[in-house]
Amino acid sequence: MLQGIIFDMDGTLTKPKVDFAAVERDIGAKVGFILDYAEQSSPEERARAMGILERFEEQAAMESELNEGVTEMLEFLQKKQLRTALLTRNSRKSVDTVLKKHNLHFEFIVSRDDAKPKPDPDPIFLLSKMMNIHTDHLLMVGDYKYDIMCGKAAGTRTVLLRYKEYVETEVIPDFEIDCIKDIVHIIEHFEKAKLNTHGKTNF
Numbered sequence: 609m610l611q612g613i614i615f616d617m618d619g620t621l622t623k624p625k626v627d628f629a630a631v632e633r634d635i636g637a638k639v640g641f642i643l644d645y646a647e648q649s650s651p652e653e654r655a656r657a658m659g660i661l662e663r664f665e666e667q668a669a670m671e672s673e674l675n676e677g678v679t680e681m682l683e684f685l686q687k688k689q690l691r692t693a694l695l696t697r698n699s700r701k702s703v704d705t706v707l708k709k710h711n712l713h714f715e716f717i718v719s720r721d722d723a724k725p726k727p728d729p730d731p732i733f734l735l736s737k738m739m740n741i742h743t744d745h746l747l748m749v750g751d752y753k754y755d756i757m758c759g760k761a762a763g764t765r766t767v768l769l770r771y772k773e774y775v776e777t778e779v780i781p782d783f784e785i786d787c788i789k790d791i792v793h794i795i796e797h798f799e800k801a802k803l804n805t806h807g808k809t810n811f
């Protein structure tokens with residue numbers, strides 16, 4: 609039975625905005641994932657790189673725009689009494705800026721300040737505890753392969769919001785959608801599966 613849905617933020621609830629090429633330009637090297645680069649760097653370089661990343665993240669959060677249909681979709685989930693959570697590799701500060709700007713509220717939030725970043729499953733295990741929902745009953749929704757890898761490693765069902773060619777063949781999501789509003793159809797799918805088995809669920 610589906611009880612809770614975990615959403616990625618950048619690119620899933622909001623349109624992707626962080627200009628990672630500009631972050632690299634300011635860092636002064638092609639570094640790939642900034643969090644991985646920072647992790648492997650000296651304390652001084654880590655602090656410098658994270659300072660640059662946080663500056664760009666905050667700018668992107670202030671300028672953020674919601675993906676079409678996000679507000680309606682969250683209202684739908686609330687009516688269905690499904691619990692919702694936010695899981696992001698961003699800082700908690702940028703999460704707060706985005707939520708405040710768009711008047712959104714999540715009871716459960718895990719940022720990189722709270723747990724290891726995706727694709728590590730730790731942040732989902734933490735959310736599972738916070739929400740008091742077993743990972744079998746959670747759905748992880750995101751627009752990047754790390755969201756799917758994280759969900760799979762933690763044992764949740766996964767949904768890929770596909771508008772980029774990001775997912776490699778070895779990480780196949782349970783569901784794919786082109787628009788965040790289509791979450792509604794996935795919920796209906798779960799409800800139908802439940803009905804078909806006379807109250808027992810197939811999932």
Ligand SMILES: [Mg+2]
Nearest residue numbers: 616618619751
């Ligand atoms: Mg994303």
